[in-house]
Amino acid sequence: MDLPDEIIQEAEEASGKLMPEKSRNRYEKELTAFNEWRAKRVGEMVLSETVVLAYVSGLSKVFNASSLWTKFSMLKKALIVNGNVDISRFGKVIAFMKAQNVNYVPKKSKILSVEDTRKFILEASDDFLLCKVVLIFGLYGACRRDELLKLIVDDIEDHEKYALVKLQDTKTHTSRSFIIPDANGSLNPYEIYKKYAKLRPLDVGTRRFFLGYRKGKCVAQPAGMHTIGGVPRKVAEFLGLDHPEKYTGHCLRRSGASMVAESAGNLLPVKQIGGWKSSRVAEGYIEASVKSKMAVAAMIPLAGPSNIHSTPNGAVASSSTAGLMISGNSNCTIEVHMCKHNESQINRKVFTIQNTINYYNNIDRTGKQFSTGIVSNIMV
Structure with missing residues (x-):
């Protein structure tokens, strides 16, 4: 079926917008490099899973995993726009790319405390x-x-x-x-x-x-x-x-x-x-800071129980009879399970902190009031 020239032109203009305008030259450069490699190594413009796998294998010997994924991504987009081929469907190629991430540690900027x-x-x-x-x-x-x-x-x-x-x-x-x-x-x-x-x-x-x-x-x-x-x-x-x-x-x-x-x-x-x-x-x-690592280490009670344990989520759990202190939180949902001594009744109350001190009467499953729980010292 022959399409009108207007439709073809409109589709071509839309396809041209699929690549980012600022980095269009980089995408086209990757496509040109791939085409030149195909012409030199294959001898004809064949596009198959085997050809793409051989190409990225060669790139992996020069570039690290992060750069390899960047080049592959740009080549994929350029081939979709210019060749109407999606190389991300090549299973062996994707498996090879993922294998390059093994033991790869990306270089990251150091941070200021x-x-x-x-x-x-x-x-x-x-x-x-x-x-x-x-x-x-x-x-x-x-x-x-x-x-x-x-x-x-x-x-x-x-x-x-x-x-x-x-x-x-x-x-x-x-x-x-x-x-x-x-x-x-x-x-x-x-x-x-x-x-x-x-x-x-x-x-x-x-x-x-x-x-x-x-x-x-x-x-x-x-x-x-x-x-x-x-x-x-x-x-x-x-x-x-x-x-x-x-x-x-x-x-x-x-x-x-x-x-x-x-x-x-x-x-x-x-x-x-x-x-x-x-x-x-x-x-x-x-x-990950030393402070956050210490908070995680505090969750492993090898040294015995302590009254207060700080967690990465800011919650502070206490095994004493003092009020429960929760700091560093705002508008968070807390689930409280309370059980009367020597009884099986468990009261479950879900409430939300909104920068206030909340008092709750705890009712057992029979409807009988048996204790009053106090949430105090809330610092948000």
């Missing part, structure tokens, strides 16, 4: 003001360096007591927002932001928020990718941390996610701050 961050902001002079502001924005928003680079003044709403920052142009094309808070302590993120914002000249010919900073003044030239991405390394060098070169531009995003995970004890706020939908992806950004 809360103590490291506080020390730098409090002790470094105003010569590092740009670094301080980039550090604060990067941690509170778990930002990529590209997101900080593209941040414009219109994305920041000053509410006098805090600043609301909206990230519009993100890698995943989904906007997200975060707050730079005001604080009464020795470290006030909002005041540091205001100090830098006031130095930004009004007549500069760009809307980008982060400008170069020299001799206590903002210059007309926007801060570049290397300047923003190099902030973690400068912080590490100032603090005298080991291997400062390992504190890359990805450090801010990983550090922010790790700080939230350690404070919250669960993945929900981590996924919110980073804009992740997958828990598995969010977990990949979290660095």
Whole structure:
């Protein structure tokens, strides 16, 4: 059946949009490399599972597992668009790709701790003001360096007591927002932001928020990718941390996610701050701290029982008659099982903490009141 030219043209235009516009050249480069390899090694433009398997096998000898998956993904998309072939259906190829992940440990940026961050902001002079502001924005928003680079003044709403920052142009094309808070302590993120914002000249010919900073003044030239991405390394060098070169531009995003995970004890706020939908992806950004490892170790009672055990979820269990203390939680559901001594009746009560102290009368299955449970010392 011959289709009208208009339909064919419309379909071709739609197919062209299947590849990301920013990285289209990289996709086409991978397809060109594959076609050249086929022409040289096979002698004709044959596309089969055997050919693709041989090609990725050759790539695996040059690239690590992470880079190999990236190249395979781009080649897959390019072949779907240009050849109408989905190589992800080749079972042997996928099995080979998965085998490359065995014993592979990806290189990740080192992270900055809360103590490291506080020390730098409090002790470094105003010569590092740009670094301080980039550090604060990067941690509170778990930002990529590209997101900080593209941040414009219109994305920041000053509410006098805090600043609301909206990230519009993100890698995943989904906007997200975060707050730079005001604080009464020795470290006030909002005041540091205001100090830098006031130095930004009004007549500069760009809307980008982060400008170069020299001799206590903002210059007309926007801060570049290397300047923003190099902030973690400068912080590490100032603090005298080991291997400062390992504190890359990805450090801010990983550090922010790790700080939230350690404070919250669960993945929900981590996924919110980073804009992740997958828990598995969010977990990949979290660095397990000594504190969290100690909390896990406390769950193994080899040294005998203790009155209070801290868990990664922030819950604190007590075997004493004192009130149950639950800290680091908000709007969480708690399931309480209570049993009267020497009786089989078990009362099951499910309730939600909403930043209050709740008192409950516990009723057994016969409807008879037998005890009053008190949930106290709730710190959220």
